Amino acid sequence: MRHTRPVRLAALAAALIAGPVVLTAAPATAVTGPATPASDTTHAYTAQLILGDHDRGCSGVLVDREWLLTAASCFADNPVADLTVPAGKPKLKTTATIGRSDLTSTAGAVRQVVELVPRTDRDVVLARLNRPVTNVTPVALATTAPTTGEELKLAGYGRSTTEWAPLNLHTGAFSVDTSDATTATVTGKDGAAACKGDTGGPLVRVTGGTPQLAALSSRSYQGGCFGTDATETRTGGIAARVDDLASWVDSKVGAPRITDFNCDGTEDIAIADPKATVGGKAGAGLVRIVYGGGKGTAEIHQDLDWVPDIAETDDWFGEAIATVDYDEDGCTDLVVGTPSEDIGTATDTGVVDILHGAPGGLGTGTKKNTHYQQGAGNGSLSASANESGDRLGQTLAAATTNAGEPFIVIGEPGEALGSVVKAGQAFYVHGTTNVSIHQDSLDVPGAVEANDGFGGAVAADSNHIAISAPGEAIGTKADAGNLAVFDPNKLNAEGRPTPLFGLDQDLDTVSGGAEAGDQFGKSLALVPYRPAGAATANESILAVGSPGEDLPIDGVDKADVGSVHTFRVTGSGTYSQLSGFSQGTATDDVTGTAEVGDAFGSTLTAVNTAPRAVSTTETLKLAVGVTGEAIGTVTKAGAIQTFSLLGTPGANDRWLEAGNGAGIPGTPGANQNLGSSIHFTGTHLYAGMPYGPSAYGTLYALPMSNVTAGGTVAAVTTYQPGQGGLPSAGARFGYAAR
Structure with missing residues (x-):
């Protein structure tokens, strides 16, 4: 035949x-x-x-x-x-x-x-x-x-x-x-x-x-x-x-899921500019979309008829963004936080929107938007009231459980709980409902106190959720910071993700000591981890930034140099510290020297480039924003430092500053704060420069080889207003990217 x-x-x-x-x-x-x-x-x-x-x-x-x-x-x-x-x-x-x-x-x-x-x-x-x-x-x-x-x-x-x-x-x-x-x-x-x-x-x-x-x-x-x-x-x-x-x-x-708003199999990118002017309203904010494969760009803001509310001065639409296929239709959905939104007489109370993807792009399908605000809808959000300074949506995280259910974590660090101001809370949003999480919730470590700012940072993967309170006082040490870790795969008797443990630097299992102003948990990152011998990546590695950490360098105490701690979190909910990251001294093998005000760990992003495979030094990557870094005499120029989450810090780090050949062009500039906007995907590190040198802001997509120790420098993709179909307008373009 x-x-x-x-x-x-x-x-x-x-x-x-x-x-x-x-x-x-x-x-x-x-x-x-x-x-x-x-x-x-x-x-x-x-x-x-x-x-x-x-x-x-x-x-x-x-x-x-x-x-x-x-x-x-x-x-x-x-x-x-x-x-x-x-x-x-x-x-x-x-x-x-x-x-x-x-x-x-x-x-x-x-x-x-x-x-x-x-x-x-x-x-x-x-x-x-x-x-x-x-x-x-x-x-x-x-x-x-x-x-x-x-x-x-x-x-x-x-x-x-x-x-x-x-x-x-x-x-x-x-x-x-x-x-x-x-x-x-x-x-x-x-x-x-x-x-x-x-x-x-x-x-x-x-x-x-x-x-x-x-x-x-x-x-x-x-x-x-x-x-x-x-x-x-x-x-x-x-x-x-x-x-x-x-x-x-x-x-x-085995590849990480890509952002694909128009579900055509090609990667797209959302770039926030929360200070942009919309309809003459300065700081109203917008998000620009660049569709992959040359399929054009889009501009999303609150003056569009399918986006709730209206653009108002200093709303800062897009201050926080996240992505997930929330309705499970194959098109990525964009989650947008507008924490400075006023509702009635309540200022800066905040709202969050899911903007749904579709084959024609965001907002073109039958279902265009799902809106979240306090006092509306159902669940804990409906039972909450809008109050000035709540800042709902200041932080966002999104992932799917091991069973494949999408969820969103919304941070609200300014929430007053009873008479306790700025205690903070977060909302776990899944399916058609939501539930609040705060430090008086069942089995959540810590206690509700003024200015804790619980929800000040959030992170999530399929195995775990982390929510921090960077303003938490440990004993008498104000703003020392702590965090709690939860299991989204098991809801407790209150319908909340099950609390597993808390972390702070006064624990014997965490290196260092709690000190005033450390802000332990100011930034967080979580990635799935598959150890050797395990059938799946049912564990996580948690990275915790402490940008206010003071460290002794060559015998001299340096204030606010910053540090990062990493922890292995098992499927059963136990943890152990893996490593500590800091710039250290001029004579150690980690690039850079810790200096006053570096704020190492102000931002974090991490990725597992092969989540189905046994995790290795090469597949688990961490990037750290060093926003206060002075380059020579140029103050707060900023820098980014990358590491392996598994390898020895000094043997696996790479230093990125403007003009040093790793892919970010130009020269260091004062107050540019490089590192304030970083995000890993499976193929790139996105580095935003919303504070210049461009008057509009810029975003760079650096290939993995550029940000890996010993890797060769490949071509970098530049996103900037006035180029590639993007309008010549903006104020903080690149503030966040997903």
């Missing part, structure tokens, strides 16, 4: 994609034998895909708890002529049912396909699910090609001999005829054939009782399938090989 590619396209049936699907309740007898009973989990990794309103039906296979492999032809406009499929969100709503041999049962899971990553050389596409599947074991990819005469087992949800849309999975044995670089020809044994709806179904070899995915069903003559001309008796077909795709799958599955 050896054919050249043109013959395959012409001679084989158009595809194995089912047309409009009408589910029936009658028992199914598949082509290859009786229906698979609900109790049979042998092929639980097999998925049924329904596109649109039952416009098409296909099969697929779970290869990772968040990803399926299936045929690109399932999503192609005309699979007979062209298998090209755009990356990103599928054109049609696609529902995947996994682990359900009997579709009328409740076994397995039902998910939505929210992203496609197609191959260009064969009929294969990776399909990301909106949430992980935790009760079905994915199948491993084979590592050798199908061989002539080998038997492979096909599983699929396609037509049977008698039914258009069977309600049960069916299987059949196929013999391999030949294979080439990307495909294999197969022939059904004992009358087995792949039918419409079996496209993308797994062809599995079993070795030592263990299934291995060798190929995906692609095209077939469909002899004996329901609706096929009775004169067609051939049971042969074409399968798309996947045994050589493990590295490609791993590179996609």
Whole structure:
């Protein structure tokens, strides 16, 4: 049954994609034998895909708890002529049912396909699910090609001999005829054939009782399938090989999620300018969007008809931003904090908005905005009152739980609790509800006190949440600072993330000592951590900035030089300190020398560039903002210092200042405070310079090699008003970026 590619396209049936699907309740007898009973989990990794309103039906296979492999032809406009499929969100709503041999049962899971990553050389596409599947074991990819005469087992949800849309999975044995670089020809044994709806179904070899995915069903003559001309008796077909795709799958599955507001598979960037003038209102604030792939820019502010409120002087819309796919549709949503928003007579009470992504970009979909303010909506926010100085949304963090539920943490450090002013609180927002967290909440360490500023910094990953109170007094030491760590995967009796422990520098388990003005927890960063021997990254590394820390340098006490501490937080909620970071002395192996007012640790950002893999020195990165750094005689020019979260600080650090060759051009300038705006993605460090030298502000995207010890300097991407389609206007462009 050896054919050249043109013959395959012409001679084989158009595809194995089912047309409009009408589910029936009658028992199914598949082509290859009786229906698979609900109790049979042998092929639980097999998925049924329904596109649109039952416009098409296909099969697929779970290869990772968040990803399926299936045929690109399932999503192609005309699979007979062209298998090209755009990356990103599928054109049609696609529902995947996994682990359900009997579709009328409740076994397995039902998910939505929210992203496609197609191959260009064969009929294969990776399909990301909106949430992980935790009760079905994915199948491993084979590592050798199908061989002539080998038997492979096909599983699929396609037509049977008698039914258009069977309600049960069916299987059949196929013999391999030949294979080439990307495909294999197969022939059904004992009358087995792949039918419409079996496209993308797994062809599995079993070795030592263990299934291995060798190929995906692609095209077939469909002899004996329901609706096929009775004169067609051939049971042969074409399968798309996947045994050589493990590295490609791993590179996609194991990469950090990108910001993708228009869900086209290309990375976008949101850049805040909270001091920008909007409609003549100075300091109203806006966020500029640069869509990847040359798809243009956008400007978002409160004078748009789909964004709540109106632009007002000194609102500072965009002072804090975060990103997450909150509605799980495959399009990244932008979370915007406007902590200086006035509501009624309450000044600087603050609001937060989720601006929803869509294929046309932010604000173009049916759902455009979800608004949060005190005294409105539901949950704890509804029960709270707007008061002057609350500053809701001054800090933001967003992530998803291990079960895939998106959540947001909103800091409100100015909140008065009862008569206690500026005690501070945070809100945990998930689904359609929210709950407050403060130091009088169940089991939260510390106590509500004036000027604690709980919520002054927040950080989150899939395993943990950290909320700090940098103004916390430890004993009589004002502004010494502390923090609390929570588990978002377990809600306690009050419906809050479960508190795990608190940290401050008077604990024996934390180096140093609590001192007035340390501001321990002024900045925070959290990343998932997978230690050697662990199956998943179920731990975290927490970095804590203490920019007011005084340190003795060469026998002289230097005020406000700053430090950073890192901690390993286990899945069970215990912790241990990993390392301490500071510039130290001129003779140690860490670049730089600690000087008065450096404020090392004013800002932090961290990333795990390979969150599925065992964590290494290379994959866990930390960047520290040193905003008060003097470069020569230039005061507060600022700098950025990068480290590995696992490696020895001095052996893995890199120093970045304006004009030193690492990618930030120009020369150091007074009060530029480089390091005030930093953010890691999986591929870049974004460094904002909102305080000059440009009058508008600038953002630089530095490749990882530029910020890694010993790395080569690659080209830097510059975002600046007046360039690349961005309007020539602004005041603090680059204040934050996501």
